[in-house]
Amino acid sequence: MNATLPVGLVMTRAIREYAQQTGMAVGFKPAGGIRTAKQSVEWLALMKEELGASWLNAKLFRLGASSMLPISSGNWNFTRLAGTRRNIGIRWHE
Numbered sequence: 001m002n003a004t005l006p007v008g009l010v011m012t013r014a015i016r017e018y019a020q021q022t023g024m025a026v027g028f029k030p031a032g033g034i035r036t037a038k039q040s041v042e043w044l045a046l047m048k049e050e051l052g053a054s055w056l057n058a059k060l061f062r063l064g065a066s067s068m069l070p071i072s073s074g075n076w077n078f079t080r081l082a083g084t085r086r087n088i089g090i091r092w093h094e
Contacts, residue, residue, distance in 0.1 A: 002033025031064020
């Protein structure tokens with residue numbers, strides 16, 4: 001199942017309600033179907049509008065957008081955890 005913005009809206013509102021009720025912030029990682037920079041920005045905008053700028057960090061928000069890697073790998077600088085395939089930091093560079 002691909003991530004869609006309408007379902008993301010429902011999820012972010014549930015996350016916000018949970019945070020308000022418990023005082024605990026939980027993360028969100030939409031995955032599948034995110035193939036363009038424009039789609040990534042749309043997800044960032046959704047998160048900021050629904051949950052606020054404090055949720056725009058790697059602990060609380062990540063995109064499952066591996067299908068973008070072949071297209072944009074020349075513009076991204078990946079920091080990898082030694083000996084693993086896990087990304088621990090991603091930075092855009094021009």
